[in-house]
Each structure stands twice: as C-alpha cells, then as structure tokens.
Amino acid sequence: MPELPEVETVRRSLEALIVGKTMASVEVRLARIIRTPPDAAAFAALLTGCRVEAVRRRGKYLLFEVPPWTLVSHLRMEGQYRLASALEPESPHTHVVFHFTDGTELRYRDVRQFGTMDLVRDLAEAPEGLRTLGPEPFDPLLTAAAFYGRIHGRQAPIKAVLLDQTCLAGLGNIYVDEALFAARIHPQRPADRVTKREASVLLHEIREVLTRAIEAGGSSVRTYVNGYGRHGGFQVELSVYGREGQPCRVCGTEILKLRVAGRGTHVCPTCQGRPKQRRRRRKTARQGA
DNA sequence: CATGGGTCCTGAGTGC
DNA sequence: TGCACTCAGGACCCAT
Numbered sequence: 176m177p178e179l180p181e182v183e184t185v186r187r188s189l190e191a192l193i194v195g196k197t198m199a200s201v202e203v204r205l206a207r208i209i210r211t212p213p214d215a216a217a218f219a220a221l222l223t224g225c226r227v228e229a230v231r232r233r234g235k236y237l238l239f240e241v242p243p244w245t246l247v248s249h250l251r252m253e254g255q256y257r258l259a260s261a262l263e264p265e266s267p268h269t270h271v272v273f274h275f276t277d278g279t280e281l282r283y284r285d286v287r288q289f290g291t292m293d294l295v296r297d298l299a300e301a302p303e304g305l306r307t308l309g310p311e312p313f314d315p316l317l318t319a320a321a322f323y324g325r326i327h328g329r330q331a332p333i334k335a336v337l338l339d340q341t342c343l344a345g346l347g348n349i350y351v352d353e354a355l356f357a358a359r360i361h362p363q364r365p366a367d368r369v370t371k372r373e374a375s376v377l378l379h380e381i382r383e384v385l386t387r388a389i390e391a392g393g394s395s396v397r398t399y400v401n402g403y404g405r406h407g408g409f410q411v412e413l414s415v416y417g418r419e420g421q422p423c424r425v426c427g428t429e430i431l432k433l434r435v436a437g438r439g440t441h442v443c444p445t446c447q448g449r450p451k452q453r454r455r456r457r458k459t460a461r462q463g464a
Numbered sequence: 465c466a467t468g469g470g471t472c473c474t475g476a477g478t479g480c
Numbered sequence: 481t482g483c484a485c486t487c488a489g490g491a492c493c494c495a496t
Contacts, residue, residue: 176489207472235490251490252473268474287473289490304491331467340491348489437469438489 176396177250178235179312179345180388181407185256186232188402189239189281192258196275197226198241205270208285210302211247211293218294222246222273234308234344247293247301248283254290256402257282308344312381319375326366326374333369334362335436337381346381349394349416352441354381356415361447362435387412415441 177185201219209215222241229240237256239246248254258281259265261274271283271292283290293302309325310317325343329336336342337351346354355362357380360373369377388394393407396417400406410417414424419432419441428445 178490249490252488285473286475287488289473291491329466335467338490439487 176252176347176349177254177393178347178350179232180350180385180391180409181393181401182232182235182237182250182345183389184393184401184407185250186230186237189237189256189258190230192402193227193275193281194229195227196277196279198222198224198273199276200274202272202274203270204272205288207288208270208283208290208292209294210291211295211300218292221294233305234311234340235347236305236308243296244294245296245301247295247305249291249304250285251287251289251291253287254283254285255400257284257400257404258402304340307341309340309342311344312346312378312385317378319371319378322378323369323371323374326369329366331366332363332435333360333366333377334438334440336366338436338438343381345385348438348440349396349413350381350384350388352416353384353414356441356443356447357384359446359448362440362442363433415443417441 201222203209203215203219206215209218212218212221221244225241225244227239227241231238231240235249237248237250239248257266258279261278261280265282266284268286269282269284270288273281275281291302295301298306322343326333326336334351334355337346337354338348352362354377358373358377360369360377388407388409391407391409391412392401392405394409394413395406396410415430418430421430422428423430423443423446426443426445428443431442431444433440433442
C-alpha cells in the first residue's frame with residue numbers, strides 16, 4: 176500500500192528524526208525481513224556504530240545512508256517505521272529495532288511480514304528490483320515523448336504497464352487508478368493503444384496526483400502512518416479508489432470495481448469509456464471527410 | 465521477451 | 481457466537 180507519496184512522506188519524517196544519530200545496536204527478531212546479508216546477525220553487527228547521514232528514496236524504496244553502508248528498505252504492503260523512546264510501549268509485530276546512542280530507537284513494524292531490508296555497499300550489490308527501476312515520475316528527463324516510448328509497443332493493459340516498476344518507478348494500485356481516471360483512460364486499454372496525446376496527458380496527471388498526495392502526507396486507506404505515527408490525508412481526495420458504488424465526482428455515474436492485472440480496479444464507466452469502444456466523433460469525422 | 469497467475473503473510477470482513 | 485472462507489496487494493517466481 177505505501178506507494179511513492181507515502182514512502183516520500185516517511186522519508187521526510189525520518190530525515191528530520193534520525194539523521195545524525197548513531198546506532199548503538201540493532202535487534203532483528205524476524206530474520207526473514209533481512210535479505211542481505213543472508214545472516215541477520217551479521218546485518219546487525221555491520222550496522223553497529225554507524226551514523227545515519229541521510230535518508231533517500233528511489234521509487235518505493237527507502238535508502239538509509241549509513242556509511243559505509245546503504246540500508247535498502249522496502250515497506251511492501253504494511254511496513255512502518257516509527258521513532259520512539261526506549262520507554263514507550265512497543266506495538267505488536269515489531270520485527271527490527273535500531274537502538275541509537277541517545278536512547279531513542281527506530282522501530283520497524285510489519286504485520287504482514289512482506290517488507291525487506293538489504294544492507295549493501297553500492298548499487299551493484301543492491302536488490303534487482305532497485306537496480307532495474309524505471310525513471311522517477313518527476314525526472315525532468317522523462318518527457319512526454321520519452322514516456323510514450325516506454326509504454327508504446329506493450330500489449331498488456333495500461334494499468335499493468337503502469338504498475339510495472341521497470342517502466343516507471345513508484346506507482347501502485349491507488350495512484351494508477353487515480354491517474355488513469357484523471358486522464359480519462361480505461362485501465363484495461365492495451366498500452367499500445369494509448370495515443371501520444373493521451374500519454375502526455377497521463378504523465379501530467381500522474382505528476383499531478385502524486386504531487387497532491389505528497390502535499391497531503393499520503394493516503395491512509397489501510398494502516399499507513401509516517402515516522403511520527405501520523406496518518407495521511409489524501410484518502411478523502413481520492414476520485415475512484417475505494418469508491419465503488421458511489422457517484423463519480425465528475426459525472427455522477429456509479430464507480431465500478433473490476434479486476435485488472437490481478438488487482439482491484441476502480442473506474443468511472445462514463446469518464447473512462449470502455450477499452451475497445453470507438454469514439455463516435457471519429458466516425459463523424461470520417462463521414463465529414 | 466512479454467504476460468499472467470500463484471505465492472508470501474495476517475487481520476478484517478462476510479456469510480451461514 | 482463461532483467458524484470457514486475471501487480479500488487486501490508489491491514484488492518475486494515460474495509457466496506459457
């Protein structure tokens with residue numbers, strides 16, 4: 176559930192909370208979370224004594240710069256970081272605890288245990304998912320033409336392509352549905368049949384929805400909280416996600432929920448048309464010609 | 465290579 | 481009230 180806006184919000188909170196702190200010890204209680212190095216005890220030992228210099232983000236990955244290491248962390252569905260004093264009671268499902276020398280501690284909590292951590296020296300050692308990531312949505316080099324080039328030629332539904340992190344980094348189920356609604360494109364449309372003009376609008380709307388969501392501190396539709404334990408506010412601004420059965424905010428048509436790319440998918444059948452439907456205007460134009 | 469489906473995991477929700 | 485079942489989905493794994 177944490178997508179780019181939520182991970183960015185967590186990043187900003189952690190940047191303010193832990194940069195400059197030194198790790199006194201690290202406790203790993205659920206070894207499966209640690210992928211690199213394979214030995215969780217080694218993970219803890221290698222971090223001990225290191226100072227947090229920065230907290231960065233790439234796609235949905237959090238990158239803790241802890242020289243000489245980079246801690247690559249992915250929250251997957253429900254991973255949460257929370258800075259606490261050692262005296263505060265601990266929430267259940269806390270799997271990793273980073274104890275700092277000042278008596279505070281960073282707690283990693285993950286009910287569903289899907290999250291991962293990789294401690295690496297450089298990008299070459301980083302997990303494949305990070306190395307093969309597509310461009311950041313806000314990368315100025317990602318022009319409308321470049322974006323069109325990335326989705327063009329793919330037969331899969333546009334939604335599946337946007338969820339593919341090697342195509343574009345950071346989108347997940349919520350913001351894909353929201354961006355496609357804003358761009359008035361049906362999620363089932365083969366990516367190949369998205370026109371240049373539509374791709375340009377789509378990229379614009381992706382940036383728009385991500386920007387607004389970051390400003391609101393992300394969407395808390397399930398369990399998401401930032402490093403202060405605070406919920407986001409964007410869930411009340413969502414146009415289609417989680418709104419099945421409710422009226423479209425633009426045209427009043429009932430929002431439908433379908434299954435696309437194996438994911439629950441929310442769509443306004445009026446605003447977003449149907450995947451194979453021809454525009455009547457096109458016929459009219461031909462008649463006029 | 466591209467694509468789609470199964471898998472991991474737990475808690476919330478649903479129906480009988 | 482209790483219990484079985486379904487659903488939620490990011491990234492990875494594998495079959496086609």
